[in-house]
Amino acid sequence: MIELNNITKIYNPKKHNRFAALNGVSLEIADGEFCAVVGKSGSGKSTLLHIIGMLDTFSGGKYFFNNQDVSKIPENAAAKIRAREIGFVKQDFALIEDYSTIDNVMLPLYPIKASNKKKKAMEALEKMNITHLANKETKTLSGGEKQRVAIARAIVNEPSIILADEPTGALDSKTAADIMSVFKKLNDEGKTVIIVTHDLGIANQCKRIIEISDGEIVSK
Amino acid sequence: MNLLNMIFLSIRTNRLAYLLTIIEIAALLLTVNISVSTIADRNMLDKAYNVVLSENSVFVWDTNYTQNKISGLVKTKEQSRELILNDLVGEYKLFDSILFDGNSPDDVKIIALSDEIYDKLALPLMSGNYSGAVASFGSQTGKFSYTYSDNEAIDLEITGILTPQTFLPLMRLYSTGTSFSIKDFYVTSDNFKKFILTRKSSVIGHESLFSIEMGFVLQFNDDNYSKNLEILSTKAGVTEGTKILNNSQKALWEDLKDFIPLLVCVSLAVIIGTVSVSIIMNAKCEYRNGVLWLCGYSRRKILFFHFFNMIFMFVISTIIFVCVHQTLCLFKVEFFTSASFSLENILATLIVCAVLIALSMIIPTIKSRKTSPVEYLRRAK
Numbered sequence: 001m002i003e004l005n006n007i008t009k010i011y012n013p014k015k016h017n018r019f020a021a022l023n024g025v026s027l028e029i030a031d032g033e034f035c036a037v038v039g040k041s042g043s044g045k046s047t048l049l050h051i052i053g054m055l056d057t058f059s060g061g062k063y064f065f066n067n068q069d070v071s072k073i074p075e076n077a078a079a080k081i082r083a084r085e086i087g088f089v090k091q092d093f094a095l096i097e098d099y100s101t102i103d104n105v106m107l108p109l110y111p112i113k114a115s116n117k118k119k120k121a122m123e124a125l126e127k128m129n130i131t132h133l134a135n136k137e138t139k140t141l142s143g144g145e146k147q148r149v150a151i152a153r154a155i156v157n158e159p160s161i162i163l164a165d166e167p168t169g170a171l172d173s174k175t176a177a178d179i180m181s182v183f184k185k186l187n188d189e190g191k192t193v194i195i196v197t198h199d200l201g202i203a204n205q206c207k208r209i210i211e212i213s214d215g216e217i218v219s220k
Numbered sequence: 221m222n223l224l225n226m227i228f229l230s231i232r233t234n235r236l237a238y239l240l241t242i243i244e245i246a247a248l249l250l251t252v253n254i255s256v257s258t259i260a261d262r263n264m265l266d267k268a269y270n271v272v273l274s275e276n277s278v279f280v281w282d283t284n285y286t287q288n289k290i291s292g293l294v295k296t297k298e299q300s301r302e303l304i305l306n307d308l309v310g311e312y313k314l315f316d317s318i319l320f321d322g323n324s325p326d327d328v329k330i331i332a333l334s335d336e337i338y339d340k341l342a343l344p345l346m347s348g349n350y351s352g353a354v355a356s357f358g359s360q361t362g363k364f365s366y367t368y369s370d371n372e373a374i375d376l377e378i379t380g381i382l383t384p385q386t387f388l389p390l391m392r393l394y395s396t397g398t399s400f401s402i403k404d405f406y407v408t409s410d411n412f413k414k415f416i417l418t419r420k421s422s423v424i425g426h427e428s429l430f431s432i433e434m435g436f437v438l439q440f441n442d443d444n445y446s447k448n449l450e451i452l453s454t455k456a457g458v459t460e461g462t463k464i465l466n467n468s469q470k471a472l473w474e475d476l477k478d479f480i481p482l483l484v485c486v487s488l489a490v491i492i493g494t495v496s497v498s499i500i501m502n503a504k505c506e507y508r509n510g511v512l513w514l515c516g517y518s519r520r521k522i523l524f525f526h527f528f529n530m531i532f533m534f535v536i537s538t539i540i541f542v543c544v545h546q547t548l549c550l551f552k553v554e555f556f557t558s559a560s561f562s563l564e565n566i567l568a569t570l571i572v573c574a575v576l577i578a579l580s581m582i583i584p585t586i587k588s589r590k591t592s593p594v595e596y597l598r599r600a601k
Contacts, residue, residue, distance in 0.1 A: 055513065055594040076518045083516020094511050094597060098229055107515040153515070 002029040007061035021047040023215040034187040036203035039212040087154025091166035097139040124156040144175035245537035248490035264342035277461035281435040310444030316436035329415040348380030353418035391435035401471035498580030510596030
């Protein structure tokens, strides 16, 4: 359960180029929801996603993640929550290209000291139907394959939430459709999926659309 | 990702940077060790003689030996010494060294020092201790019997092996001046291929085989010091102990001064190089650090990878430094054999490594505090 109350995010608060990316955002996302966050470029979508995923801090307001006040969680504990509970998928895949596929997928398993890392990684690759790519270097993969690897990495710890920032932005329409079907399948398994996109076609495939403009929620 | 995998991958992608940094650090470690050894060598020179060159001591050498020998007044060095000592008043203590040269150039030389001087030795040992005799040939230890003629032998116990290129205490004068320093009482071990250094008390009964060295130290009481100094001045070359110690400080500092520019230049170059490489490598790893942040690694853990990376480089540098040093010693390259592995060298190495690692972690640490790792993902790869 994600609960945001009056969240603000100000970049460079003490400098002349002070910028308020989020302006009093309040939002509730229940477990198992399939949401899209839409808005123009610079509206604060990615900032919102980063705050939800505890990748970034917020300047004001309250954020409760599974009834825990996030502002009171120390950084190391927040990192472990990220590893265990949250999976991220980025537009540019966010893979370490010099590593093999399986090494990339195993990354979130180390901070939580998971056992049988390789087995879990292979299971995640199997879910994405890319076990044959396990030992290949990520830089040799196509865009669609890379995004599948990124999703495999995002789900390897069986998180309850998947956050995707423009996951189909760098893909062709057929591959984008494949990836969206993967997200739908993950949501059907009970995971909360939040996708940030500026593509209304993608947004309409989600069950709920949250519209954001100039750092404020326009519709929920 | 486990640490070693990450380091090996980092090496693969930054081969040149790693290589250059490792060589730089190895060069600095070698320079530091040579400097520390040089300082230690110089410092230990006066340890042995400090106990004897006190306020009431003088160093004496026979300036008339050749003349007296020609004129027939004396036949041996021992007689010449008796001539110098016979008018002295009151009690005195004599400190000197005696040398057994062997019958041929390849024979072992036995250098026996007055017990007080031997007991204060701090010469670098490759192994063992000073409790018996220290040797400088092979690795022989334990009881040693040296046969110097048919059926005649001297028994010693070898308890230590000297490091090559050591300064040996021996009152063998090469200087004809009077402003002696401690350096005048030492020769390098290169002058003797095989030798044993021991106490005079170990050679009792065999003194007749040994020849005395040309100089010796006399120690008097407060009462008879001035009178005996006057007497000695008329018969031999004399210089006061305190003057020798003062001269020694100046002479030893002159030696050390030569190393300082080298040490400063190399240190500066390596500090700048290592810190720069650390900053560049950290910058190159920004995107990777952003991905790790995404996958649940904390800032502390991400910094730790960088720290471990630096430690790994220093360990490799130290291994290279030790291997290169040993190889150069094998070929007896003089400049390099003065670096040894005493406690001071090990401490100096650890301090240098700790300071360099700390310096190279400053900027990455400040950066990680000021910038959210998610920023790295926003920037271009």
